[in-house]
């Protein structure tokens with residue numbers, strides 16, 4: 527598919543979206559949100575897409591935030607709409623039922639960090655720098671960081687990062703659970719793709735069921751979540767993939783999952 531601010535590449539059964547405004551450090555402008563929205567829609571409609579990787583062009587930035595030039599023109603009403611639109615697109619990303627990984631290849635600041643937080647997992651290059659610098663501009667994060675970052679790293683760390691606007695490096699981000707793994711820049715995408723391939727080698731119904739249950743942890747009480755998990759477990763025990771997976775184990779061979 528052709529877009530003006532992102533590259534969209536379908537590779538067998540997964541998609542790599544690359545944020546592509548390198549001269550502006552891949553800052554997220556209205557056009558990029560329109561493009562991301564359309565790209566997410568096409569992924570939702572295409573059953574053959576089983577996973578998504580999001581990354582940025584170049585070696586310097588994943589995304590250096592919302593486009594400050596566009597933001598600068600906002601007043602109270604338009605500022606709210608600015609936040610709501612980006613928030614809506616990131617919510618759609620966060621609701622995808624396929625595995626999603628942000629491969630953070632440099633700066634992930636402000637909206638760029640929030641975009642990465644809207645993915646299920648984050649792998650970072652050694653030169654990556656993450657942060658929510660909005661208070662430097664007299665605003666707060668507007669695309670979900672006050673909620674998603676808080677859920678991910680806890681209140682105290684979210685307060686530390688959002689109130690101070692400080693940037694942290696990839697190793698610090700890994701230490702607080704903000705990124706899953708750190709790789710040399712040159713290996714980042716290959717390592718991310720390798721991990722996606724590992725997930726894709728599993729039973730797809732089981733992977734989708736696990737995603738559904740882990741999402742439910744944000745929405746349900748623990749007791750409700752446990753009921754939800756048991757129901758999903760039972761449903762998966764009725765699949766051909768379950769019969770195949772257990773038979774393969776007992777017969778000491780590789781399972782051949784069909785997603786049925």
Ligand code: COA
Pocket residue numbers: 549550551553590591592593594595633635636637659660662663
């Ligand atoms: N919005 C719009 N343009 C941005 C941008 C943003 N968030 N971040 C970087 N750019 C643009 C710069 O204006 C510059 O454009 P120009 O060459 O036309 O002047 C270009 O990208 C390169 O950025 P520059 O600042 O020169 O690079 P640097 O290496 O000196 O600094 C950063 C890198 C990331 C530290 C710095 O760009 C920065 O602080 N960006 C803003 C981060 C931010 O506050 N994000 C939250 C937004 S809500």
